[in-house]
Amino acid sequence: MPNPDRAALIDRLPKAELHLHIEGSLEPELLFALAARNAVAIPFASVEEVRAAYDFSNLQDFLDIYYQGMAVLQTEQDFFDLTWAYLQRAAADNVRHVEIFFDPQGHTARGVAFETVLDGIERGLIAGQRELGITFRLIMCFLRHLSEEDAFSALEQAMPHLDRIHGVGLDSSELGHPPAKFARVFAKARALGLHVTAHAGEEGPPEYVREALDLLKVERIDHGNRALEDPALVRRIAAEGMTLTVCPLSNLKLCVIDEIAQSPVRQMLDLGLMVTINSDDPAYFGGYVGANYHAVADALDLSADQIVRLAQNSFTGSFLSAAEKALHLERIVDAVNG
Ligand code: ADE
Numbered sequence: 001m002p003n004p005d006r007a008a009l010i011d012r013l014p015k016a017e018l019h020l021h022i023e024g025s026l027e028p029e030l031l032f033a034l035a036a037r038n039a040v041a042i043p044f045a046s047v048e049e050v051r052a053a054y055d056f057s058n059l060q061d062f063l064d065i066y067y068q069g070m071a072v073l074q075t076e077q078d079f080f081d082l083t084w085a086y087l088q089r090a091a092a093d094n095v096r097h098v099e100i101f102f103d104p105q106g107h108t109a110r111g112v113a114f115e116t117v118l119d120g121i122e123r124g125l126i127a128g129q130r131e132l133g134i135t136f137r138l139i140m141c142f143l144r145h146l147s148e149e150d151a152f153s154a155l156e157q158a159m160p161h162l163d164r165i166h167g168v169g170l171d172s173s174e175l176g177h178p179p180a181k182f183a184r185v186f187a188k189a190r191a192l193g194l195h196v197t198a199h200a201g202e203e204g205p206p207e208y209v210r211e212a213l214d215l216l217k218v219e220r221i222d223h224g225n226r227a228l229e230d231p232a233l234v235r236r237i238a239a240e241g242m243t244l245t246v247c248p249l250s251n252l253k254l255c256v257i258d259e260i261a262q263s264p265v266r267q268m269l270d271l272g273l274m275v276t277i278n279s280d281d282p283a284y285f286g287g288y289v290g291a292n293y294h295a296v297a298d299a300l301d302l303s304a305d306q307i308v309r310l311a312q313n314s315f316t317g318s319f320l321s322a323a324e325k326a327l328h329l330e331r332i333v334d335a336v337n338g
């Protein structure tokens with residue numbers, strides 16, 4: 001049930017977003033504008049037709065449309081416009097820090113240079129920091145439906161830019177592509193000093209979460225829903241203080257859950273897990289981070305303490321320094337009191 005005090009608390013709390021695919025923030029309006037600007041044909045006649053196509057029954061259904069949508073992103077300016085549009089939405093939700101994913105292989109395979117992608121996204125992030133006060137980290141993801149060799153090649157292309165890329169992640173089609181497939185490329189990324197995270201347990205079994213921890217040595221688990229099926233794994237995630245980046249509206253749209261009341265957020269809080277709330281691909285799933293907080297808070301009747309905990313977790317689980325985390329946590333206290 002909506003509750004005005006709870007809604008106001010959500011809106012004024014400073015938040016970090018730790019699970020956001022920048023290509024998944026491509027709104028239909030921008031998709032159309034970029035298609036026209038770059039003379040790229042898209043199989044839709046109107047924005048309404050695009051939105052109607054966003055009806056998915058699983059992750060792969062969504063990914064097919066998501067990769068199609070990326071085709072309109074061609075120039076450095078396109079990647080800037082995409083990033084800037086996302087950051088304005090994030091600012092409206094009082095997001096103060098973002099750790100965003102991008103999928104370089106989704107662009108280089110189409111002939112767009114790695115540098116074009118990186119330069120545009122980074123320029124957007126720097127503008128966001130300067131004009132909106134939102135700090136950032138940038139995480140490149142390996143597409144897990146592609147080969148290990150392809151992932152090594154993406155990492156190779158990142159090598160001249162390691163001062164601008166903070167971490168690596170693992171995304172795309174989970175089932176049939178276990179973390180083990182990328183153990184060696186993650187070992188190399190770690191040796192280069194990059195942070196590491198991976199999607200696991202979104203559709204894949206608890207074993208994939210275990211592999212992400214043991215073989216990839218991740219610092220966060222993206223999603224992690226299906227870890228709850230394995231009590232020993234839950235105890236381990238709790239004991240290690242491992243952050244889970246849960247995405248409630250994504251889970252609903254991709255049929256990981258049938259209704260938002262089935263979101264695992266409350267159960268994870270009750271189990272003492274470091275759960276966070278994120279939007280994943282907001283242009284496709286119907287809401288940015290604020291909408292995700294509101295949806296779960298209402299459906300699960302979360303208390304003020306639980307909502308504050310979620311916001312705290314978002315900073316604690318970030319790749320910020322301890323000093324930076326402490327500053328954000330102080331601002332949360334101010335927001336609760338004010
Ligand atoms: N790429 C973009 N969004 C994704 C998701 N939710 N899971 C896996 N890969 C993705």
Ligand code: ZN
Pocket residue numbers: 019021171199222280
């Ligand atoms: Zn994701």
